[in-house]
Amino acid sequence: MSLEVQIEKKLADFTLDISFRAGSGPLSILGPSGAGKTMLLRCIAGLDRPDRGRLTLNDRVFFDSSQDIQIPARQRRVGMLFQNYALFPHRTVRQNIAFGLKKLPRVEQEKRVVALLERTHLGGVENRAPGELSGGEQQRVALARALAIEPEALLLDEPLSALDTHLRSQMESQLQQTFAAYRRPSLLVTHNIEEAYRLGAQMIVLSRGRVAANGAKEEIFRRPPSVEVARLTGCKNISRARATSDRTIEALDWGCTLRVAAEVAAPPAFAGIRAHLIEFSEVVESSFARDENTFSCWLVRSVEGPFSITLYLALQEPRAESASHHVQAEISKEKWQRLRDQPLPWHVRLAPEAVFLMKD
Amino acid sequence: MDWSPLWISIATSATATIVTLVLGLAAAAWRECRSGPVMALVDGIFLLPLVLPPTVVGFLLLLLFGRNGPLGKLFLKFGATIVFSWPATVIAATVVAFPLMYLTARAALEQVEPHLLQAARTLGASEWRVFREIALPLAWPGVLAGTILSFARALGEFGATLMLAGNIPGKTETIPIAIYFAVEANEMQRAATWCFIDVGISLALLAGLYYWTHWQGPGRLRWARR
Numbered sequence: 167m168s169l170e171v172q173i174e175k176k177l178a179d180f181t182l183d184i185s186f187r188a189g190s191g192p193l194s195i196l197g198p199s200g201a202g203k204t205m206l207l208r209c210i211a212g213l214d215r216p217d218r219g220r221l222t223l224n225d226r227v228f229f230d231s232s233q234d235i236q237i238p239a240r241q242r243r244v245g246m247l248f249q250n251y252a253l254f255p256h257r258t259v260r261q262n263i264a265f266g267l268k269k270l271p272r273v274e275q276e277k278r279v280v281a282l283l284e285r286t287h288l289g290g291v292e293n294r295a296p297g298e299l300s301g302g303e304q305q306r307v308a309l310a311r312a313l314a315i316e317p318e319a320l321l322l323d324e325p326l327s328a329l330d331t332h333l334r335s336q337m338e339s340q341l342q343q344t345f346a347a348y349r350r351p352s353l354l355v356t357h358n359i360e361e362a363y364r365l366g367a368q369m370i371v372l373s374r375g376r377v378a379a380n381g382a383k384e385e386i387f388r389r390p391p392s393v394e395v396a397r398l399t400g401c402k403n404i405s406r407a408r409a410t411s412d413r414t415i416e417a418l419d420w421g422c423t424l425r426v427a428a429e430v431a432a433p434p435a436f437a438g439i440r441a442h443l444i445e446f447s448e449v450v451e452s453s454f455a456r457d458e459n460t461f462s463c464w465l466v467r468s469v470e471g472p473f474s475i476t477l478y479l480a481l482q483e484p485r486a487e488s489a490s491h492h493v494q495a496e497i498s499k500e501k502w503q504r505l506r507d508q509p510l511p512w513h514v515r516l517a518p519e520a521v522f523l524m525k526d
Numbered sequence: 527m528d529w530s531p532l533w534i535s536i537a538t539s540a541t542a543t544i545v546t547l548v549l550g551l552a553a554a555a556w557r558e559c560r561s562g563p564v565m566a567l568v569d570g571i572f573l574l575p576l577v578l579p580p581t582v583v584g585f586l587l588l589l590l591f592g593r594n595g596p597l598g599k600l601f602l603k604f605g606a607t608i609v610f611s612w613p614a615t616v617i618a619a620t621v622v623a624f625p626l627m628y629l630t631a632r633a634a635l636e637q638v639e640p641h642l643l644q645a646a647r648t649l650g651a652s653e654w655r656v657f658r659e660i661a662l663p664l665a666w667p668g669v670l671a672g673t674i675l676s677f678a679r680a681l682g683e684f685g686a687t688l689m690l691a692g693n694i695p696g697k698t699e700t701i702p703i704a705i706y707f708a709v710e711a712n713e714m715q716r717a718a719t720w721c722f723i724d725v726g727i728s729l730a731l732l733a734g735l736y737y738w739t740h741w742q743g744p745g746r747l748r749w750a751r752r
Contacts, residue, residue, distance in 0.1 A: 213648070
């Protein structure tokens with residue numbers, strides 16, 4: 167089971183130029199709005215035609231510019247979940263789900279629809295019109311309808327973005343169940359970092375029509391290959407850097423020298439650390455203070471979120487409030503309760519294994 | 527009183543409306559998936575009968591369907607003459623009603639959310655099935671409005687019909703033509719009767735159309751809402 171994509175398509179302000187291979191299981195495609203994510207799905211589904219390249223699913227060629235092959239969408243058997251669900255408003259839930267089953271005998275159609283209603287927890291609403299359903303129900307109908315044709319690949323365009331928070335987590339577990347049972351290439355497009363991480367096993371980061379990172383999600387988050395990917399995966403602390411030895415670098419924007427875990431191979435241009443990986447010493451022990459990568463820090467300002475606090479810190483020397491900060495750290499509320507009453511300067515540690523280096 | 531103009535008018539308008547509905551929908555659906563400068567010309571040709579004087583339409587139809595016209599010759603091969611026959615009234619009414627049908631059908635089809643058509647395609651539906659089961663039902667309120675307008679327009683057709691079909695009582699004499707020749711012959715009573723009948727039918731159609739769109743309107747919105 168594999169979907170192989172290698173396409174180019176000129177868009178309004180950049181060119182989509184993407185190649186990757188997706189095996190069985192969910193693949194998240196993370197990218198900001200306008201990175202070409204939806205167009206990529208539309209090309210795979212056959213709703214748009216790439217300018218050049220080749221698209222194959224298992225052993226079927228969907229598109230090949232060199233042989234002038236473009237299989238129409240209706241013959242691709244690719245399930246697509248549209249961002250706005252695209253349910254047929256003049257048909258009931260049951261008729262929506264059965265739409266793609268027309269060639270099957272009636273009994274078989276009915277059997278599949280019943281099974282899908284069960285799987286997507288839609289029992290009881292099957293005779294309603296889509297307009298009478300909640301957003302979450304509409305989403306599940308769209309999913310059931312796409313799964314009904316037993317597609318050989320599943321494409322989901324921002325499946326959770328239109329739902330509010332509690333529906334979102336419900337739908338997320340629905341999707342996890344679906345992926346667990348489905349075991350075929352599934353592409354999930356999203357601009358939400360958490361969604362991409364939670365739902366995908368593999369991940370692709372897309373930026374202005376190009377693949378900026380492709381691999382295991384843990385690895386992409388631990389060691390983003392570029393500043394762009396670090397930013398797109400939510401890294402808040404990025405500094406220009408230069409190597410000072412094979413194990414140390416100077417972080418120019420943070421004004422400090424850092425030890426790093428891995429050997430500094432190629433000359434790095436940037437260093438980064440994720441906000442939640444910055445450690446605080448709660449009691450200033452002399453040993454911690456003298457530890458490597460530990461710096462005194464002053465609080466510039468703090469922003470309270472529902473579950474955590476973001477602290478904007480100046481390293482090495484105090485700064486006036488509203489001045490620019492060096493790094494931002496994120497800590498739990500309990501930790502904040504204990505930390506807030508301690509006198510400045512506090513001490514932070516940028517652990518060598520948490521610091522990653524990037525060439526560009 | 528001879529009632530034949532009423533039956534001829536209704537038969538002509540009904541036939542012309544059915545032909546227009548099929549042709550207008552086909553043209554609108556065909557045009558829907560195309561674009562480019564050539565298509566602007568096509569649109570222009572489709573809409574011409576709306577703005578041309580009926581005499582020009584009638585004259586052009588005479589050229590086409592006359593004994594020496596390309597279509598006239600074709601029909602002659604099957605032993606049929608179009609000019610001054612009942613089918614000529616249908617042809618004239620169809621041509622003048624067509625632009626109204628085409629315009630409303632296109633507007634209605636354009637209103638259909640493209641994602642719905644695309645979703646149907648990914649579910650394996652042929653283009654014909656996409657049109658018949660998704661586009662047409664969702665565009666139906668607009669298409670039906672176009673049908674009523676076309677019927678009303680066909681009923682009111684005078685100039686092109688007179689030129690192509692003439693005035694043969696009991697055969698090609700529709701209500702508007704009957705009125706004209708009644709006035710010519712100074713039979714004011716007859717002209718007035720037909721005028722009242724024509725106004726009555728047209729008013730009923732237009733009021734029905736308004737009633738229908740007014741009361742169906744909210745329902746359509748409910749459909750369109752997701």
